[in-house]
Amino acid sequence: MGKLIDGVWRDVWYDTDKTGGEFQRSAQDFRDWITPDGTPSSNGGKGYPAEANRYHLYVSYACPWANRALFFRKLKGLEDLIDVSVVHPEMLSEGWEFRTDFPGATGDTVYGVPFLRDIYLRAEPKMTGRVTVPILWDLKTEAVVSNESADIIRMFNSAFDGITGNTDDYYPDAHRTRIYEINARVYDTVNNGVYKAGFATSQDAYDKAVLALFDSLDWLEGILAENRYLVGDTCTEADWRLFSTLVRFDLVYHTHFKCNRNYLRDYPNLWAYTRELYQWPGIADEVHFDHFVRHYHYSHDMVNPNRIIPINPVLDWMAPHGRG
Template identity: 65%
Template sequence: MGLLVDGKWTDQWFDTKSTNGKFVRSASQFRNWIIPDGSVWSDNSKGFPAKSDRYHLYVSYACPWAHRTLIFRELKGLTEHISVSAVHPDMMTDGWTFHTDSYGASGDTLYGHEFAHQIYTKADQNYSGRVTVPILWDKQQETIVSNESAEIIRMFNSAFDGLTGNTTDYWPAPMRDDIEDVNQRIYDTLNNGVYKSGFATTQGAYDAAVYPLFDTLGWLEERLSTNRYLMGDTLTEADWRLFTTLIRFDPVYHLHFKCNRKRLTDYPNLWAYTRELYQMPGVAGTVNMHHIVRHYHYSHETVNPYRIVPINPVIDYGEPHGRGDRVTP
C-alpha cells in the first residue's frame, strides 16, 4: 500500500516508528457534498446537485468503509442512479488496481484506468496522500466529490430523496447527538480499533488498542440484550457503520489482526444482530466474502509475510436471527 506525493505514486507502508508503534489513520481530503439543489455547502466545500446518472462510486468489496456506501446505495434505492466500479481485492505495490481477474472486480468502467491512484490524479494532478476507497466521483465535472465514507452515507441518506421517493431516514434529527456519541466510541475502539490492533508494531500499541476493543464489544452485547438496534427500535446509520466491522470480525479480524480474545459468534446478541442486518433486503449482495478474506491476508505482507490465505470456519449468516422479540426499555 502506497501513496501519492505531488501526484507521483510511491510504494510506502504506514510509518509506525514515529508513533511508537501505533497505527494512525490519515484524514480524508475531499469533503464536498451532494445536496438537492447543488448550492454552496460551506466556505470549505462545494455543493453538487443531486441528479441521476451524474455520480460514480469507486469501491472495494473488501473495505469496510466502502462497504458502508454500497449498503446505503441499496437501502436508499440509488442503484439505478449511481454507477459503481469495484477494485481487485489484492492491494500490492501499486495500491488498489482495476484488474479484473477476480469475481466481482469490475475494472474502471468509466475510464479504463489500471490503478485507483489515477482517479485521484485525474481530480488533482498534484495530489499528495493515501489513495483510499470509497471515491464518490462527479462524471460531469470529472472530479472527486468526497472520499469520506461517513459523509457519503449521509449524502445518500437524504440528498436524492426527491429523485427516488425513498424517504427512510437513517440519521433522524432528534437522535443525532445520541448517534454521534455511539458512532464515536464504535469508530475509535472498534471500526478503527481492529486496525490499530492489527497494524501495531509494539506490544504497548497493541495492548492499548485491543483491550478497549473488547470492552466495546461487551458494551454492545449488553446494549443489544434489550434493544433491537443500537438506538432502540429505530435502525440508524450507527447500526450500518457497526455492521461492516462485525461481518469481517470472525473471517478476518479475529485471526489476521490478533483480535482473538473472543469471536463474534461468542456474543449471542451481537451475532444474532449481525445476521438480522445481513438478511435485510439488498444487504447480502453487498458482501463479497472472497474479496474480504483474500484482501486482508494476501495484501498485508507486514502482517502475513507468506500471504497464506486461511480456510476459515464456515459461517451461516442466513441462520434465523430471532431478533424480533427485542423490546426497547
C-alpha cells in the first residue's frame, strides 16, 4: 500500500510510530457526486449527471470498501450502465496492479494501463495521496468522480433510478438517523476496527482496537436477536456496509488480523444474518473468497512475512439462515 507524492510512486507503509502504534486510515480526496441531472450535491462537490455507459468502476474483489460498491451496483441493477475493471488480488511494491494471471482479475478494460495509480495520474498528474479502490471514473471528462465508497453507494442508491426504474431505497428518510448512528459505530470499531487491530504495532493499540471490535459484535448480536436487520424489518445500507466485513471475518480477520476472541460463526444471529445477505439474489456473485484470502495473506508481509496462505475452514454459506 504505497502512495503517490507529487505524482511519483513511493512504496511506503502507514507510519504508526507517531500514533503510538495505532493504524489511522487516510481520508479520501475525491468527493464529487453523481445526481440525476448533474446539479451539485449538498456536500459541496461538483455534480455529474446520471448517464448510461458514462462511468466506470475500478475495484478489487478483495477490498471490503470496493466490495460494497459492487453490492450496490448489483442491488440497483446498474451492471449494464456501469462497467467494471478488477485489479489483481496481490498488492505488492507497485500497489494495485492490473495483472490478469488470477481468476476474475480483468486488467484495465478502459486504457490497458498496468497499475491503478495510472488511473489517478490520468486525472491528477501531480497527485499526492493513497492509491485506493474503489474509483468511480468519468469516461467523458477522464476524472475521478469519487474514491469514497460510502458516497458511491449513496449515488448508486438513487442517482440512476430514472434510467433503470429500480427505486429500491437502502437509505430511506424514515431510518436515516438510526442508519447514521449504526454506521458511525460500525465503521469505527468493526469495518475499520479489524484493520486497527491487524495493523497495530503496539500491544496497547491492538488491545484497544480488538476489545472495541468484540464489544461491538456483542452489541450487533443483541440487535439482531430482536430485529431481522439493523434498523428493524428494512434492509438498509447499514446492513450492506456491515456485511462487507462480516463475510471476510472467519477466513481473514480472525487469524490474519488477530481478531480471534470469537469466530463469526460463534454468534448465532450474526452468522445467520450474514448468510441471509450472502444468499440475497446476485450478491454471492460479487463475493470472491479466493481474492480476499490471497490478498490479505500475501500482500501484508509485515503481518505475514512468509506469505503462507492458510487452509481455512470450509463454511456452508448456503445453509438455511432461518431469518425469514
